[in-house]
Amino acid sequence: MSLDLRSGACLTCGPDQPHRSHLDGRLRRCLGCGLGWTVADPTVPATAYEEDYFTGGGYDDYFLPAPRRFEAGRRLRWLSSVVGPSVLVEAGCAGGYFLEAARGAGFTVTGVEVSRVAAGFAVERLGVPVRQGYFERVAPSLRADVVCAFHVLEHVDDPRVFLRAAREVLTPGGWLALEVPNIASAAANRLGHDWPGLQPEYHPWHFTPESLTRLLTATGFAVVRRDTAVFRYYMPPRYRLRHARRLLPRDWLDLRSPRLTHPRRGDLLRILARTPRDTRSG
C-alpha cells in the first residue's frame, strides 16, 4: 500500500477537496463525496490481502459450503436481474462458491484470486477455473461480459486502477457487479470503531453509496442499480432464526423497516454498473 496515495487527497475529488478526521483520526473522510481512507499507523502493521492470506488458519468458516452457497445464490439472483448467462470473470473469487453457482446457472466462468490457499480450494474442491494472481495484472489477458468483485475494492492498492482494469476486460455494454462495506450505513454510524465492516487493518478504503458512484463515473461506468443490505441478508435462514433475537431489533432500528435491504442504510453496498454500449473510448 502506497502511503502517498492515502495521505493527501480524495481519489475522486482531488487535492483541492478538503477532508476531515474520522473515528479519532483512524480514517480521513472526503468532505465532497464521503470516501474514507485509513490513515497509516506506523505502530500497526497493515495486513494486506496477498498470496499467503488464509494460510494462517482460523479461516475455516470462510470455506464452509452452506453459508457460502447461500450467499452465492443471493448474489447470483441479484446479478441475474440484469444479465443472463454469458462470460463472467470474478475478481477475488476466494473459495470459488460464487463461480460454482454462476456456472450452474449457465455462465462461462473464470476466477482470479490472490490467495494461493483460496485459489487451490476453488480449483481442487469445486472444480472451477481460477487464475492465481492480482486481478489488475491478469486483466489484460481476460475478456468478459460480466466482472464481479465482492468485497475486493476495499482491499486494493488503488481502486481506480482496479476499475480501469475491469473496464478493459469488459465487452461494450458489459456489467460490473460490486459489493463493499458501506461506511455510511446506520450501523457504521451507531457502532463507530466496533462496526464489523470497518476493519481498518485490512481495508485501506471505506466507501459510501455516493463516493463509489462518483468513482465509477470517473472511471467510465454508468451506475444502473444501487442498494444496500444488512449482514443478516447473507445468513442462511436457520442461522438467521437462531440469532433473530440479537440481530432483528438492531436491523429494524437501523433500516427502520423489516426488510433486509435498503436504498442507503444497510451495512453492505451493492452496485451494478455498465460500460458504454457503443464505443470503448478512453
Ligand SMILES: [Zn+2]
Ligand atoms: Zn471525494
